[in-house]
Amino acid sequence: MNARTTLFSSIAASTLALLSGVAQAAPVKIAVLESLSGPQASTGQAYRAAVRYAVDKLNAAGGWNGQPVQLVDYDNQGGPAGASDKLKAAAADGVQIVVQGGSSAIGGQITEDVRKHNLRNPGHEILYINVGAEASELTGEKCNFYHFRFAANAPVRVKALVQGMKQAKALGSKVYSINQNYSWGQDMEKAIVDYAAAGGYTVVEKTLHDVNKIQDFSPYVAKISASGADTVMTGNWSNDLLLLMKASKAAGLKVRFGTVYLDQAGNIANAGEQAVGHFVAQAFNAEAAGAEGERFVADYKAKTGHLPIATEPQTVFGLEMVADALKRTKPESNGSLNIVALARNLETTKLKTPMGELSMRAADHQVLLPIVVSMVSKDAKYKADDTDLGFKPVKTFTAEEAASPAQASCKMLRPS
Amino acid sequence: MDAFVFSLLNGLVYGLLLFMVSAGLTLVFGMMGVLNFAHASFYMLGAYFSFALQGLLGFGPAVVVATLLSGLVGVIVERFFLRRVHAHGHAHELLLTFGLSFIIAEAIKLFFGNFPVDYRIPASLDFTAFRIGAQSYPAYRVLMAVVALAMFGALYLLLTRTRIGIIVRAAIHKPRMAQALGHNVQLVFMGVFGVGAALAGLAGAVAGAFYTTNPNMALEVGVMVFVVVVVGGLGSLGGAMLASLLIGVVTSLAVSVDRSLADLLGFVGAQAWAENIGGLMTLKVSSLAATLPFMLMLLILLVRPRGLMGEKN
């Protein structure tokens, strides 16, 4: 045979091979779309580590349809516009499940893009697994059938925090609410006000400040002091939380802090002694999770090199729920994964975790998860950030106890 | 009244911190016409150097060495990078410093990680200086203010009373003439740049312990420093001091003002109408605290472009 014939026959052979391979179908691709560089890189990388752990566990148990699940990362280049582009790229690469949690702003963009993509491409839907964007609107006005949130939200956190602090007799009668001026902070403010009656406190003043722009919190500390509050409740995270606490310590302010994000990496190391006695509403606390929790923590540390903190456990549990739903979803005739079927299975998923049972609420795709309220203290079993301080659990709320009702603004359009 | 005094003091100290960082920038800007985007990076470098050395040398010596190291980096930047690009014009110098700021920030992230690092005030300095009403004023803040004022004093004396100072000022206003008179203007440039970087490094080493030390420090302080330099007048040390204090106090006091334009219009009976319009009308001054410096900057640029104390071009 001459060269040309060889070429033609090899092309024909490979095309045949390709066509026959289609029946086997490509493996399921899960993408992590996060800020993996730039100012918010630390949060994005934490999410990626947690997702990788969960996917490895899924593949160790056999993957799906006899093939391992593939994990790909996409860097959103720092903002919603980059996230939108990378989402389109992921769709083009055949990704069927997108995981994100680092920012409610980006979460808002992704959920809208996913909805539009699914409208335009029936049969090639994408699922959005939200493991950390806690703004209420994502299960409110922006709720959509293909979005599932595996993290808490402001009312859930505040409800638990209020009841936990009250039980520990740490909740005063005058609460100062200080939050960041964007959807999450505004949700927190509303929740703090809503639970005032249940918590038996009055909100003496509410403040919203610019996000991550303020270096000097002493003017706000002055306001807190002038208001006579004995408790400060805040949903602030990273610098905004640290600087607020440092400024209040510097001014000698005697207040108790009730927070949501005190357990982020680096916070305790930086705050040091002044963090003792403050409260945080967590989705996971290794000490509260018993022997099962110990096993989970040890395994996580062995595989990733660090303890699972802050948003990592909820990410792992969320992905485990997805894995459970995947197990119950049979492949199509051509071997591919039907996302609508997976979504329907995900709606009815329940998972037993070391913290308690998690279940998905079908009405708004918000997970019902246990919340533990902890206090920073020296005699916690697990220390944070290589210091001698840790989070000692005060009260654990089951998923039912912690749950907050679905919002009326969610009008979910379901596929028939 | 207590709250007002407290806010005023806080504003002054914050302003002094801004001065520490912007003193170097305004001198460099005035002298070389270079808008150094990497200046805030020297601030960050100072904090990180001091953090890295704190364990070995103790707080005080670490701060001093960090300052010197930042100055050294500044000298290297000027000698090997800026000088090469000088001939191609201001835009290139500026873009070069912008690229350098990226490199410095990313290099810090490479070595120290993305999270804030545990750079704290040493226990010996961590006490209360005095109390105002119910609030206590930390001694470290007073220390920061003292360092800033000392810096201002030293620079002012250096520039006005010493021979070097005269040469530097001549190089700022008329570099070619100074060169023609036989002074080594290149060395002066390098020296001023180095000193500017060292001062920013000192500010970082001192402030990083009080605020947080993280890889985004440069971004947080960077833009504000430009506002200070523009409002104060390019090249004017006194202007930089005045502008930093002004911005510090305004930002601090604005936080306690919970009024908006609608409330102001209430004086003429138009409050309900303004509240109906919403948007800009109902924005509280306290939420705009971080925006006010930019408004000030725009105002100054339009009305008095040479800044509060700058020279007329």
Next chain:
Amino acid sequence: MLLAALPALLPAGLLIASNQMLVAALFASAYSLLSGRAGMLSFGHAAYFGIGAFATVHAMNAVGGAGLLPTPLMPLIGAAAGLAVGIVAGWFATQRSGTTFAMITLAIAELLHALAPQLKSLFGGESGISAMRMPAWGLDFGSTTQVYYLTLCWVLLSLALLYFHGLTPAGRLTLALRENGHRLRFLGYNVHGLGVSAFAISAMFSGLAGGLQALSNEAANYAVFDAGVSASVVLNSYIGGVGSFFGPALGAALMSFFGYAVSDITQSWMLYQGVLFVGVMMFAPAGVSGLLGSGSRLFAQRGWKLALPVTLLAVCAALLLSAGGVFIVEMLQRLCSQDYRAMAQAAAKLPTIALFGRAWSPGSVLTWALPVALLVLGAVLALAARRRLGANA
């Protein structure tokens, strides 16, 4: 022609990148009208880009979601908004020149950036405003390919208009603005008016570019006013080279592609980007187009025998230096990462690091000798290239 055929050739992922590149190219060309031709360095051009984006999104949402204009004409709204704001801002800004002008533009952009999250009805808070492209003229604009063609048409049209503007008397006068504004005033021309017109036209095309991005992303977010966006358009223009018409567009396309592609490959891509900026500013001040220009001049003037080896040496040198540098940076990144440090503390000796498909031990000399060797070789080649160039002068 190549650009038109791209959708057929490229995989969908790169098509999205091409869309981004086209928008960035238009933005950079609009910017360089002001900075390159009129000589007015603006640091706040993101403002007009962003205004165009928001105006377009609001127009898409208008009339109950049906859109104010048919989808292909939407960018006109962005252009109009950019023009309107550009006239106002330009009137104020062009009263001053030089650094003051730059600072005014920066202040305007930063003010907008700081105010935008507060004005929720206009700018939609931190999740922005989203819209949906409506079908028009028989096409549904659902697929990336159709959006790409739409963007391509608009960008080509705008670039052509910008080019022809340069040939008109008004365009010529803007060049004169850069060269000698004083003289122009003495010659009787209304310098301020000229400045405003240059600013406004630049803002108009920036707004158009913003509109195209909003159309493609179907959303606009106040992050578009960030100082980083203004800074990147300045950088892209200068990296491409403001001396030629297509320079900025080329620079924008390259850097946009770089960000898109490299951000998924390595975590340190911003470091590489910074090194690229610094490298271009120092060694290729006329930008990439300047490099290409001098390269072609080299071939034309000195002939093949000299030019080809020099070019090859230079390219090899660049590749080797980059390879050595990248290796060191990637190794350091993994070495200094939290996870590795935890593993190293637990293990007896330093664990190996997997890079480029092989495992390297940080303790061994070979691991570090390799990149150093690459760097040295690259430097040697670069010197050789320079010597050759100089020797046959």
